[in-house]
């Protein structure tokens with residue numbers, strides 16, 4: 001099976017590409033490198049010993065995307081491409097809606113034209129919004145998000161549901177990610193955020209290398225195990241394996257399914273920082289800061305549906321995530 005990965009040079013895309021190639025799939029990447037580097041694609045080949053056809057295109061452009069589909073016999077698509085910074089999405093909502101929705105609409109139109117009817121979409125636990133009780137289950141009512149980035153994920157889920165309703169041949173799997181962290185155990189690919197990181201683990205990694213002086217922990221007075229925020233962290237290789245399982249599911253089932261990819265367990269910010277320090281023997285200086293606007297105290301997945309439908313569950317622990325993150329960061333202190 002030949003799989004197109006839109007945004008395949010990015011953090012989750014590159015790890016998924018490695019897992020696909022290792023399991024005998026062929027892969028084609030379309031990526032405009034707006035938030036990724038061509039070096040990641042070279043390293044995918046280095047890890048797997050397999051070639052990937054690379055199209056350095058913006059998939060919002062229908063002409064370029066059509067050419068790709070003309071040149072490659074694509075059987076299925078995993079759609080990662082999209083802007084993903086929550087804060088930036090609040091400052092530039094139109095840019096987020098235009099890019100993320102346009103990319104998806106163009107992709108679905110071209111897929112239809114070429115009779116490609118399997119798609120796995122990179123959604124997010126952010127679609128559960130702020131009013132659902134934890135753990136989050138796929139059957140919960142979805143009523144809205146707290147930021148434009150989240151809304152684009154929710155809107156794309158809706159677009160895929162409507163498209164699948166109108167087209168009985170389409171199969172779509174909406175993967176709702178919890179908090180992906182860590183890196184490939186080889187230390188050759190990993191997360192490479194531009195500028196000062198927003199997310200916890202990339203920030204911790206920069207403090208550990210000495211590039212940033214101190215981590216700010218956003219709030220220690222939540223009603224959680226130790227007062228700091230609790231999240232469901234998932235090793236990026238487990239997440240990547242989840243995409244392969246979702247693709248196999250889409251190959252044999254029609255219709256649309258939303259599926260959580262999380263461990264089902266929560267860890268606090270302090271637990272994460274202490275685990276990172278313990279397994280890597282590196283101090284991470286921190287100070288307690290006020291709560292960050294828009295943060296929820298605690299959320300984690302109910303991971304049963306992924307187990308039942310995909311036969312998938314996490315294999316890596318928080319220790320593995322912290323060790324592999326440091327292996328990547330210490331070997332690539334400036335990223336790619």
Ligand code: UD1
Nearest residue numbers: 086124126198199200203216217218229230231269294295
């Ligand atoms: C955020 C996004 C989510 C997105 C995900 C990508 C929000 C509300 N949600 O999730 O939509 O899919 O990133 O991974 O922004 N923390 C600190 N100090 C820091 C950074 C984070 O204490 O410097 C804390 C946060 O308060 C939170 C936890 O660490 O409790 C995780 O934060 P983060 O990595 O930013 O992820 P989320 O906010 O859960």
